[in-house]
Amino acid sequence: MEPILTKYVREPNSFTLDFYLQHEGYDALKLALTKKPDEIIEMVKASGLRGRGGAGFPTGMKWQFVDKKSSPRYIACNADESEPGTFKDHLLMERNPHLLIEGCAIGCYAIGAKVAYIYIRGEFFHVQQILEKAIDEAYARGFLGKNIQGSGFDCDVYIHRGAGAYEAGEETALLESLEGKRAQPRNKPPFPAVVGLYDKPTAVNNVETLCNVPLIVAKGPAWYSALGPEKNGGPKLYCISGHVKRPGVYEASMHITLRELIEGHAGGVRDGHTLKAVIPGGSSVPILLPDQLDTQASFDGIQKAGSLLGSAAIVVLDETTCMVWLAENLLHFYRHESCGKCTPCREGTDWLHQILRRIERGEGQMKDLDLLQSVADNIAGKTLCAFGDAAATPVLTTLKHFRHEYEAHVNEGRCTLPATWRARQPVGTTH
Amino acid sequence: MSFHPKMAYGATFHKSSRQLEDEGPSFAYTPENRARFDALVLRYPPDRRRSAVLPALYLAQYQQGYITANAIRHVAELLGITRADVEDVVSFYTMFYTRPVGKFVLQVCRTLSCAVNGAECVTEALVDKIGIKPGETDPTGTFTLLEVECLGACDRAPVVMVNDAWHECQRPEDVSTLVDDLKARGEGALSGCYHVVEGKR
Numbered sequence: 001m002e003p004i005l006t007k008y009v010r011e012p013n014s015f016t017l018d019f020y021l022q023h024e025g026y027d028a029l030k031l032a033l034t035k036k037p038d039e040i041i042e043m044v045k046a047s048g049l050r051g052r053g054g055a056g057f058p059t060g061m062k063w064q065f066v067d068k069k070s071s072p073r074y075i076a077c078n079a080d081e082s083e084p085g086t087f088k089d090h091l092l093m094e095r096n097p098h099l100l101i102e103g104c105a106i107g108c109y110a111i112g113a114k115v116a117y118i119y120i121r122g123e124f125f126h127v128q129q130i131l132e133k134a135i136d137e138a139y140a141r142g143f144l145g146k147n148i149q150g151s152g153f154d155c156d157v158y159i160h161r162g163a164g165a166y167e168a169g170e171e172t173a174l175l176e177s178l179e180g181k182r183a184q185p186r187n188k189p190p191f192p193a194v195v196g197l198y199d200k201p202t203a204v205n206n207v208e209t210l211c212n213v214p215l216i217v218a219k220g221p222a223w224y225s226a227l228g229p230e231k232n233g234g235p236k237l238y239c240i241s242g243h244v245k246r247p248g249v250y251e252a253s254m255h256i257t258l259r260e261l262i263e264g265h266a267g268g269v270r271d272g273h274t275l276k277a278v279i280p281g282g283s284s285v286p287i288l289l290p291d292q293l294d295t296q297a298s299f300d301g302i303q304k305a306g307s308l309l310g311s312a313a314i315v316v317l318d319e320t321t322c323m324v325w326l327a328e329n330l331l332h333f334y335r336h337e338s339c340g341k342c343t344p345c346r347e348g349t350d351w352l353h354q355i356l357r358r359i360e361r362g363e364g365q366m367k368d369l370d371l372l373q374s375v376a377d378n379i380a381g382k383t384l385c386a387f388g389d390a391a392a393t394p395v396l397t398t399l400k401h402f403r404h405e406y407e408a409h410v411n412e413g414r415c416t417l418p419a420t421w422r423a424r425q426p427v428g429t430t431h
Numbered sequence: 432m433s434f435h436p437k438m439a440y441g442a443t444f445h446k447s448s449r450q451l452e453d454e455g456p457s458f459a460y461t462p463e464n465r466a467r468f469d470a471l472v473l474r475y476p477p478d479r480r481r482s483a484v485l486p487a488l489y490l491a492q493y494q495q496g497y498i499t500a501n502a503i504r505h506v507a508e509l510l511g512i513t514r515a516d517v518e519d520v521v522s523f524y525t526m527f528y529t530r531p532v533g534k535f536v537l538q539v540c541r542t543l544s545c546a547v548n549g550a551e552c553v554t555e556a557l558v559d560k561i562g563i564k565p566g567e568t569d570p571t572g573t574f575t576l577l578e579v580e581c582l583g584a585c586d587r588a589p590v591v592m593v594n595d596a597w598h599e600c601q602r603p604e605d606v607s608t609l610v611d612d613l614k615a616r617g618e619g620a621l622s623g624c625y626h627v628v629e630g631k632r
Contacts, residue, residue: 084581094626125595163524180481241544241585423551
């Protein structure tokens with residue numbers, strides 16, 4: 001499939017409004033404004049667009065659930081891209097910011113909102129500057145603000161900068177953060193579509209999701225859904241990183257397999273090495289093994305293989321990767337990022353990290369393996385948001401597929417796979 | 432997020448032993464920052480000024496280098512919320528510093544994709560070169576070294592964020608050059624984000 005979302009990202013001026021307008025930019029917004037809002041929602045529903053942030057929930061349904069009796073309503077664009085391995089929204093916002101702005105405006109029109117907040121992670125300051133400039137350009141040319149293109153529709157788009165919290169990517173935690181509080185999740189239901197930002201109906205959508213909306217409006221739902229397998233339509237951005245020759249963002253139809261992505265687009269595992277494992281959807285999903293490479297990289301395909309597409313962050317690991325080290329690395333992340341609201345996650349991630357560090361340093365005992373399993377089982381499914389399941393996953397999946405590596409650490413009293421790319425000394429916990 | 436560091440694990444902890452931020456010198460926004468504050472507060476509904484707490488704290492941090500109790504008080508007064516509300520936020524988000532930091536805050540991404548490409552070795556090389564451990568600032572106040580979680584540029588690993596700017600594909604063997612370059616040329620020594628660099632060409 002020819003790239004659509006990222007077609008022009010290598011052009012020098014792709015982020016400017018002039019460039020965007022020369023390439024059919026904002027045509028979809030103009031077209032959308034001639035239709036009724038409900039028609040737009042129907043189009044998005046018919047297209048089968050599924051949320052690109054991780055859960056894969058149908059966007060059209062999400063918009064339909066937005067309570068139209070209550071106002072004002074809001075769009076909150078989730079640009080807090082922080083799932084380890086994910087960097088697709090980063091690319092879109094930097095090189096194609098007007099596509100996101102157009103998506104926000106159409107989304108607002110569809111659900112009857114007048115304001116969209118783009119919640120961008122604090123570390124993306126350079127991206128934010130580009131996006132801010134693009135928003136200013138859009139206001140100056142009448143694509144945002146009052147009476148857009150003479151249609152009578154008003155829409156404001158504001159950027160809200162986060163300050164370093166992975167949990168702010170969870171939709172209700174994002175809303176809390178937007179309200180000026182700690183990024184901690186809310187109890188659900190009610191879902192944001194009914195009680196969201198400032199207790200008003202809110203649609204929380206990922207950047208890539210909103211970037212797909214102008215395509216659907218411009219070219220029609222049938223064209224869109226035909227781009228991919230059934231229920232997995234449209235173009236998809238894949239982030240490939242780790243031990244590959246050409247890491248990067250690759251756009252493809254979801255017909256593509258993991259093998260085509262890793263061995264084709266990303267050039268395969270670096271020379272002289274062999275594939276050991278693949279994390280197909282960000283650090284929160286179960287590992288797939290080399291014999292599963294022919295899995296279709298779609299929401300449903302990856303799920304059938306026993307994992308999740310998540311944010312389509314494919315981390316490729318070669319034979320030099322110690323799986324106990326990997327679990328320790330990821331649990332350091334989850335321990336640090338746990339928001340502290342739910343006890344199983346707040347305490348459990350710290351316990352898991354301590355046990356993993358002990359085993360990795362060769363100080364573990366065989367009974368620690370059962371303890372790991374038990375603690376992880378007591379986090380998963382026992383928290384307000386999906387973070388708990390995400391944090392338990394690296395432990396459970398490595399124990400399932402690589403238990404022998406854990407046992408070797410215990411038996412030999414050391415890490416059995418000390419790769420050259422790791423620190424000379426075991427890395428301590430710094431914060 | 433920084434829940435755990437506040438909770439002194441392994442030691443006796445009682446809420447009365449909670450560390451409050453330094454009082455610091457007296458604080459008020461400069462007229463320029465006050466104007467910026469007044470403009471950004473308009474992005475939120477009039478009865479929801481609290482929403483502006485993160486941008487307001489960024490303004491304070493850019494003005495003074497770090498967040499003090501006086502800065503917290505100033506922000507709280509302007510937003511019409513309590514000092515505790517603001518402190519709650521400051522202590523949660525990792526990008527707010529409650530102690531003075533160096534001129535260059537070196538933040539090495541330590542999460543999986545960067546780590547498998549040598550981020551741990553980058554940190555070690557920085558420790559050797561500057562002579563400080565992660566979390567510390569050198570005596571001259573030039574460098575602060577931090578290890579941070581995934582920065583979202585896994586295709587250009589390992590990534591180092593220096594203040595708000597990015598430096599990509601940092602090899603451990605080139606760390607020494609980077610440190611010297613930073614001292615000599617400031618942020619001009621950084622590679623920047625490659626998308627931005629290509630866009631300017």
